[in-house]
Amino acid sequence: MKRIFVAGHKGMVGSAIVRQLQSLGDVDVVVRNRDELNLLDQQAVSNFFSSEKLDAVYLAAAKVGGIVANNTYPADFIYENLMIECNIIHAAHQSGVDNLLFLGSSCIYPKFADQPMKESALLTGLLEPTNEPYAIAKIAGIKLCESYNRQYGRNYRSVMPTNLYGENDNFHPKNSHVIPALMRRFHEAKQTNEPEVVVWGSGKPMREFLHVDDMAAASIFVMNASQEIYKSCTEPMLSHINVGTGVDCTISELAFTMAEVVGFNGNVVFDSSKPDGAPRKLMDVSTLKDLGWSYSIGLREGLIATYEWFVKNQENFRG
Numbered sequence: 660m661k662r663i664f665v666a667g668h669k670g671m672v673g674s675a676i677v678r679q680l681q682s683l684g685d686v687d688v689v690v691r692n693r694d695e696l697n698l699l700d701q702q703a704v705s706n707f708f709s710s711e712k713l714d715a716v717y718l719a720a721a722k723v724g725g726i727v728a729n730n731t732y733p734a735d736f737i738y739e740n741l742m743i744e745c746n747i748i749h750a751a752h753q754s755g756v757d758n759l760l761f762l763g764s765s766c767i768y769p770k771f772a773d774q775p776m777k778e779s780a781l782l783t784g785l786l787e788p789t790n791e792p793y794a795i796a797k798i799a800g801i802k803l804c805e806s807y808n809r810q811y812g813r814n815y816r817s818v819m820p821t822n823l824y825g826e827n828d829n830f831h832p833k834n835s836h837v838i839p840a841l842m843r844r845f846h847e848a849k850q851t852n853e854p855e856v857v858v859w860g861s862g863k864p865m866r867e868f869l870h871v872d873d874m875a876a877a878s879i880f881v882m883n884a885s886q887e888i889y890k891s892c893t894e895p896m897l898s899h900i901n902v903g904t905g906v907d908c909t910i911s912e913l914a915f916t917m918a919e920v921v922g923f924n925g926n927v928v929f930d931s932s933k934p935d936g937a938p939r940k941l942m943d944v945s946t947l948k949d950l951g952w953s954y955s956i957g958l959r960e961g962l963i964a965t966y967e968w969f970v971k972n973q974e975n976f977r978g
Contacts, residue, residue, distance in 0.1 A: 664689040664713045666698060666747055667720030671827045672762060672820070675875035676717050689713065699739060704746040708754040715758040716751050717878060718744060718800075722793075723764075723829070725836045726859070726936055729790040740796035748803045752813060759815040760882045761804050763797040763899060765867075765940055766790050767819060775943040778819075778899055787937045805898035816889070818881055821903035821942045825871030825961065826968045838868060838962070841914060842969055845921040855926040856918070859933040862911030867903050867941050870961035873954045877902045880952045888950065903942035904954045910935075913958075920962045 663680060667673035668690040680686045689711060697703050698720055722739040729736055744761065751759050768776045769784025781801070786794045804815035824838035832843060841858065848856045881889075881900060908916075914927050947953070956964075 660685055660687050661714040662687045662689055662712065663715045663717065664711065665717045665719060666743075667718070669827075670719060670721070670723075671825060671829070671871050672823060672874055672878075673717070673719035674827045675825070675871045676719060676878055679872075679875045679879055698743045698746060701742075701746045701750075705750045705753065708750040708756070711754075713751075713754070713756050715882065716747065716756055716760070717882070718747050718759060718761045719878075720747070721762070723836075725840060726789050726934060729793055733792040736790075737792035737796050740793060741799055744796070744800040744803060748800070748807065748815065751815075752807050752811060757814050758882065759804065759813070760878055761800050761815065761817040762878065763801055763817055763819045764794070765819055765821050765901070765903070765942060766794040767798050767801065768940075770937050774939050775905065775941040776901070777943040778901055778946060781899070789934060789936055801899050814886065816881055817899035818878055818902045819899050819942070820874050820877075821867040821869050821901075821940070823869055823871050823874055825965050828871070828965070830969065837866065837910065837913070838917070838965070841917045842921065842962075842966060845917055845923040846966075846969065848925060849921055849923045853925055855928050856914075856923065857928045857930050858910065858914050859930055860910060860935040861931045862914065862929040863909060864935045864937065865907045865909050865939040865941065866913070867905070867907040868913070868958055868961070869903050869954060870956040870964075873904075873956050874902060877947065877952055877954075881947075881950070884950055900946050900950070901942040901944050902947060903944050904958075905942065905944045906958075907939070907941045908958070916959060917962060920959070920966050 665673050665677050668677050680688050696707050720743050768780050770787040772780040801817045804817050807813045807815050828839040829835045830839040830843045844856055
């Protein structure tokens with residue numbers, strides 16, 4: 660039985676990976692709470708890896724947030740994410756773990772990258788300023804994996820998810836991403852019979868969204884893909900693989916769909932004085948399709964399932 664460590668098991672992606680790994684039945688999933696293992700503490704992480712004798716690692720731990728959080732806490736975002744990935748990847752190598760999967764973010768790509776964004780667009784232009792510190796940390800994680808592979812022959816792979824949502828998301832009113840933020844806002848407006856909901860930005864930017872259960876499935880798929888198949892479906896020196904749907908929509912379309920799913924009947928107003936972020940962020944997922952995987956949960960279907968979970972777990976969800 661393989662012993663697999665999922666770092667960040669209480670987060671949205673980490674918890675989804677844990678659920679799916681446990682359903683396989685032949686895996687011993689290893690997890691640690693923050694009070695048991697501080698991932699910012701290099702020595703603590705090193706001691707943990709030395710004692711646990713792990714076969715593989717899913718590195719889903721990260722400090723994440725939306726535009727407001729990234730603008731407000733840039734130092735926290737770059738420092739904590741750099742420390743987490745450096746500590747885990749290096750400790751994995753030192754303890755002889757050959758297999759690791761690092762989860763990045765689509766914000767690694769230039770703000771004005773050609774659409775849809777190919778893996779080869781990495782480091783070809785300027786990043787979106789609002790989350791540049793976070794993006795730089797994620798790029799460093801990709802290069803860490805790539806470097807340990809090149810120098811030591813490790814099998815450290817990186818996947819770059821598009822915008823994720825679903826069970827165990829962060830629904831904080833200020834520090835969450837667009838889907839949980841809108842879901843909470845529309846839900847509360849419905850509860851209090853508000854006449855309108857104000858959405859940040861013009862509503863024109865286009866975004867791609869992937870349900871977290873699909874992300875977990877893709878992560879396990881990429882981790883388990885044979886070296887021969889993996890290498891045959893990736894470009895020379897390709898260090899990461901995009902994970903998404905290959906389909907996007909405007910923030911305006913998302914907002915009106917959300918209103919329908921939640922059952923909010925008031926007006927939806929867009930505040931153009933607030934920042935939009937990148938004009939479009941659509942992933943080219945042809946590499947992952949060539950590997951043999953594609954998404955299965957559509958946006959409306961995913962939003963309905965997420966809202967059902969939200970309503971049932973308001974006392975327990977993060978934020």
